Amino acid sequence: MRHSASPAPVRLTVRAASSLYTVEIAAGLSRTLAATLDTAKLPPRRFIVSSPTVWRLHGERFRTASAEEPILIPDGERFKTLATAGRVYDGLVKAQADRGCALIAIGGGVIGDMAGFAAATFLRGIPVAQVPTTLLAQVDSAIGGKTGVNHPLGKNLIGAYHQPSVVIVDPELLATLPRREFRAGLYEVVKYGVIASRRLFERIDAELTPLFARESASLIPVIAESCGIKARVVAEDERESGPRRVLNFGHTAGHALEAITRYRRFRHGEAVAYGMLAAAEIAFARGVLPAADLDALRALIVKMGPLPPIADLETSQVLEAVARDKKIVEGTLHYVLPAAIGRTIIAADVTGGELGEALRRMGLR
Numbered sequence: 001m002r003h004s005a006s007p008a009p010v011r012l013t014v015r016a017a018s019s020l021y022t023v024e025i026a027a028g029l030s031r032t033l034a035a036t037l038d039t040a041k042l043p044p045r046r047f048i049v050s051s052p053t054v055w056r057l058h059g060e061r062f063r064t065a066s067a068e069e070p071i072l073i074p075d076g077e078r079f080k081t082l083a084t085a086g087r088v089y090d091g092l093v094k095a096q097a098d099r100g101c102a103l104i105a106i107g108g109g110v111i112g113d114m115a116g117f118a119a120a121t122f123l124r125g126i127p128v129a130q131v132p133t134t135l136l137a138q139v140d141s142a143i144g145g146k147t148g149v150n151h152p153l154g155k156n157l158i159g160a161y162h163q164p165s166v167v168i169v170d171p172e173l174l175a176t177l178p179r180r181e182f183r184a185g186l187y188e189v190v191k192y193g194v195i196a197s198r199r200l201f202e203r204i205d206a207e208l209t210p211l212f213a214r215e216s217a218s219l220i221p222v223i224a225e226s227c228g229i230k231a232r233v234v235a236e237d238e239r240e241s242g243p244r245r246v247l248n249f250g251h252t253a254g255h256a257l258e259a260i261t262r263y264r265r266f267r268h269g270e271a272v273a274y275g276m277l278a279a280a281e282i283a284f285a286r287g288v289l290p291a292a293d294l295d296a297l298r299a300l301i302v303k304m305g306p307l308p309p310i311a312d313l314e315t316s317q318v319l320e321a322v323a324r325d326k327k328i329v330e331g332t333l334h335y336v337l338p339a340a341i342g343r344t345i346i347a348a349d350v351t352g353g354e355l356g357e358a359l360r361r362m363g364l365r
């Protein structure tokens with residue numbers, strides 16, 4: 001079998017206020033996990049936290065990473081609860097884990113957030129290594145130290161900041177990811193392009209076919225640039241008081257779309273795709289974003305593939321959900337708007353009327 005040459009491994013450093021760690025990106029890296037964890041000085045007694053799905057697909061390659069029985073917990077969004085996180089504590093207590101232990105989170109964002117939260121709280125904090133297995137987790141959730149679980153009344157209401165000791169990104173793990181999950185993650189990559197890098201945006205556009213074919217040579221530069229943008233923003237603003245807000249680009253309307261469809265219709269990234277379009281429509285209507293850039297964003301999103309329908313959704317419902325999201329301050333919204341592909345501004349005075357218009361132009365009722 002012929003293998004195309006893989007690009008060189010990438011190492012990024014995240015300088016968060018509370019700690020410093022690396023993000024290691026290379027094809028096949030998950031096969032030598034133990035060595036990478038040793039280099040990162042993770043304590044030698046390590047417990048893997050993963051899901052039955054991920055373990056069935058990839059457990060074999062991780063067998064040598066830990067001598068302990070893996071702790072497997074379910075990973076659908078509806079299992080992202082305190083009760084499920086509690087099963088991690090159960091496994092640790094049963095194995096008489098002490099402060100000299102560490103967790104290895106192997107899975108998508110749900111596993112990463114729950115295992116990270118368990119690590120943040122077990123014995124008031126033990127180290128965790130993140131080994132993300134979805135594109136979304138590789139470019140977003142595994143970096144930055146936000147951990148947590150959902151409450152029946154709202155997403156991510158319970159959590160803690162707990163930076164990982166190391167993040168290990170192996171694009172080979174994405175080979176088994178369903179196409180829709182992969183695409184959902186790719187919208188977050190488009191987000192990074194729009195907020196910070198026209199080059200990244202254009203690369204996605206030019207390399208959609210090899211990206212969807214999960215070719216490491218295409219994935220590595222795209223993942224690396226995304227992680228670099230996230231790492232830079234986290235370094236500036238670990239606790240999301242200012243600059244980290246640009247990462248919310250596309251998320252105001254996006255979260256509202258997810259909420260009004262009870263988190264059933266859209267994958268998170270799909271809702272963000274619509275949210276980015278809404279923000280771009282507002283920016284264009286304000287004369288902030290050139291028509292060519294609005295068109296480029298629209299064209300790329302269309303080219304990436306189908307999105308769930310929105311024509312049956314009411315604009316007023318979205319506006320109500322945005323208001324509930326507490327982002328409306330005295331009648332206006334703080335909104336991250338694109339000023340070009342690769343640059344955003346924060347507008348403090350976007351009105352519900354403007355957002356409503358944008359949504360109607362996109363086809364909502």
Ligand SMILES: NC(=O)c1ccc[n+]([C@@H]2O[C@H](COP(=O)([O-])OP(=O)(O)OC[C@H]3O[C@@H](n4cnc5c(N)ncnc54)[C@H](O)[C@@H]3O)[C@@H](O)[C@H]2O)c1
Nearest residue numbers: 053075108109110111133134136137140141146173176177
């Ligand atoms: N902490 C943060 O900063 C942050 C940022 C963004 C999102 N998140 C959180 O991330 C979560 C979403 O993460 P997600 O999109 O990765 O979803 P997920 O963890 O639910 O994974 C999606 C699906 O893919 C499956 N899967 C995972 N890896 C696979 C693989 N390699 N092959 C085949 N199937 C695989 C999982 O079993 C699951 O069914 C949300 O809970 C969100 O709140 C957190």
Ligand SMILES: [Zn+2]
Nearest residue numbers: 188251268272
């Ligand atoms: Zn997101």
